[in-house]
Amino acid sequence: MTATNHALSGAVIGLAITQPAIALPLAFASHFVLDAVPHFGIGFSKSEQNRRLFHRYLLVDASLLLLIILYLYFAGAGWLVFACLFLAGCPDFYQAYNYLFNKKFRATGGGIWNNKFARFHKDIQRGKESIKGIFIEVPLAIIFTAAITYLL
Numbered sequence: 001m002t003a004t005n006h007a008l009s010g011a012v013i014g015l016a017i018t019q020p021a022i023a024l025p026l027a028f029a030s031h032f033v034l035d036a037v038p039h040f041g042i043g044f045s046k047s048e049q050n051r052r053l054f055h056r057y058l059l060v061d062a063s064l065l066l067l068i069i070l071y072l073y074f075a076g077a078g079w080l081v082f083a084c085l086f087l088a089g090c091p092d093f094y095q096a097y098n099y100l101f102n103k104k105f106r107a108t109g110g111g112i113w114n115n116k117f118a119r120f121h122k123d124i125q126r127g128k129e130s131i132k133g134i135f136i137e138v139p140l141a142i143i144f145t146a147a148i149t150y151l152l
């Protein structure tokens, strides 16, 4: 799932549930629920063409994420919304870290998943990522954005 939709879902949870003890773990769990749904993904591989496409995808996703954060900030969202947004997206930070700093990870096209958490995270997404997943991501983003606008 895109970082955009993870962030939007976290923001919805942070706005809809005002009890941090419920909202925070729910936001973290939402990451895995969304990853288990068919979603957009091009993955990363060793091919230069795929790498360029993947970088463009990351740039668009990161830009949308920044816009969401700015929108929420200027709309006056509270700390819980940002904490939920962070928790909803943070399981992917592991992959981002590996992609940016682990040469072996990049060299194998992401083929190494060396701990239980990473394997679980990968397994729930097995067969769920495709280009066609954009037809799930866009309606989800619209629904989450509408919910945020309503709840703010």
Ligand SMILES: [Zn+2]
Pocket: 001, 031, 035, 091, 092, 121
């Ligand atoms: Zn994930």
